[in-house]
Amino acid sequence: MQQEVIIVGGGMVGLSLALMLAKQNIAVKLLEAIKYPNYDDVNLAPYHSSFDARNTALSRRSVHIYQDLSLWETLQPYATPIYEVNITEQGGFGKARLLAQQEKVESFGQVIENAWLGRVLLTEVRKNPLIELIDGVQVTHLSQDDSRVTIKAEQGEQAIALQANLLIAADGRDSFCRQALGIGADVHDYDQVAIVTTVQTSKPHGHVGFERFSPLGPLALLPLPGEYRRSVVWPVKKGTEHEWLGSENDQHFLDALQQTYGDRAGKFEKTGQRFSYPLSQVLAHKQAVGRVVLMGNAAHTIHPVAGQGFNLCLRDAHVLVRYLVEQRDQQADLGDPNMLLAYEAARLKDQKRVITFCDSVVKGFSNQNPLLKFARNTGLLAFDLIPGIKPLVASYAMGLKA
Template identity: 80%
Template sequence: MQQQVIIVGGGMVGLSLALMLAKASIAVKLLEAIKYPNYDDADLAPYHSSFDARNSALSRRSVQIYQELGLWDALQVHATPIFEVNITEQGSFGKARLKAAQEKVENFGQVIENAWLGRVLLTEVKKQPLIELIDGVQVTSLKQNKDQVYIEALRQDQCLSLQTALLIAADGRDSFCRQALGIGASEHDYDQVAIVTTVQTSKPHQHIGFERFSALGPLALLPLPGEYRRSVVWPVKKGTEHEWLGDENDQHFLDALQQTYGDRAGKFQKTGRRFSFPLSQVLAEKQAIGRVVLMGNAAHTIHPVAGQGFNLCMRDAYVLVRSLTEQLSKSDDIGEPTMLLAYEQARLSDQQRVIKFCDSVVRGFIHQNPMLKLIRNTGLIAFDMIPGVKPLVANYAMGLKA
């Protein structure tokens, strides 16, 4: 009898994981709380709670995983490669620059709008005979014993009772599954809200990504398909976000971008609708308990400052599927708790490194003390000049040294 895995949570991580499992000939039942949009127009990608206005900077490792899944050709149409990364601080002398050609790589990764990433993933999931997709379903109970995991769920007026040898909880930072299992989580509120949108500039982006640290917050400007389109992710102090939202504030927002960023992109000409997302770090105290594994934001939600969150989740998923495949090759129990604990231990080093790095960057640039600014900018210059540092950082950022 073929063993079936249940995934709770059908966002980008859940969909990607389901496709990895199906490729490994493992049957999947995927439960998603929100109804998915209908894709009637081939030229549109409607927003979903998990495929919203945000963008993902896919590392080279994430791109490789999608290539292995046979999905990259469909994704590449909506993605833009990054050939160069510039890091600066407003009003300061320090700067650092990474160039793909100098690091002898094709690019540092690809930027894709989450709405298109979600559309491509969902379309592929619906084609897979090994994946049963159930959306609009709310899990209401989760229990387990030494042999099985049992869940109950509601879909409209229908009550579902399901069981599995392995449940993967990818149901977000406020994970119901994590709470039902009694797994605690540490949380740090950064007192920031990310303003996310797309802008058009008078100068072409030339496939350059920018990280610009300012008193308002760390501004990320990344290239998008279309020579003059760029994505904006701008964490600002919580409580000030309303100043930048709403159609009536379009010009005010563009003026603030111009003042913060300068003229490197030319003139900021147009902005799309702005969306806001509160920023916090949430880390589960455990990621494997019994026959349940936490995945994605349910396991670790981190600050988007370095664009590493989704890429970290992709590496988690890839290693988990590899562990499950090895287990099945020996005809062993796919949900064996000792194996799941070994998976958790195998991933801790990579996770802790990325989490610490992102948290340190946010905390390190949040203060405007002149002495701290001097130290930061001296560090940027050192990064730009000391031999051997750039290749190491570039490999980590590309997910190739996990």
């Protein structure tokens, strides 16, 4: 039985999902609104709207997924393992520390720059004969009946009409497909903007990742390839981002990092260009309607405070592929609405756990009330001292308890 699958949205989730399906001999049409960059220059990693200045902390589960796709050997040179995680609060006494060696794992995960991850994924997609890549195309219409999904799109002046048994909408936080289906979403604006960049420090990173909660916002500092390079993700109050952007504010930004973080990294010597991204939580009311399933940020966009968003999306994709392979092996309909509802139900527990955790951390550490701050730091001490808590938290963070 020849069946068609269309993925709308060619960001890192869409590309990864297309490769997972192709590995299972399921053909895919992948549509992306933006024209992809040309990677002819092997030394160039140009930013693309989906492969931007941000970095991704891949959990161990995510690394395993890319190993199964035979991609990790290509990705590894651009990734840096995390052997230790430290969590502290500026002006507080508590500290939580996780060591990969104590948890008997090689690492907690790997940090990779989105520009390189996207480049590798796109290169593999372009080589794969089971994936038809259509970029620079804008979807303008989506409808479905009992047997097919129909989309209409425009590629320049050319009109395109496509039909499929199954459509996977991975077209981002403001998903056209979600809106076209009439699926509502709960939106919470965190009133924050993430400042993202890379920095160079005088002390080597030692493969240690830091989360430092401060009055300005939760600062994440993660190791990157190169002994002294680190990625910075720093959510700050919306409206203050102009203080940190632009080359004229380089030293001001470095000074603020130094004051917030202290001397654990030595001196913050250089900073790259800073980029800013507004932060909000967007949760779709439904993730499966008829023959369409939402994936990635179209289904759930969450705060980056714990680096769990992309890893959650990859787990979603991995489980969806498992359901589709079972359908294929039984010669059943890949777009069966009941199967898609079963997939959605299977993923809700993991999704709710991650979404609730990230939201609670943001809200819990944003209040500077002295009593709450004392309670938070007491909790950090308890985390570090009470037996049994660390292995449980570490396994969840690595995506192994999903």
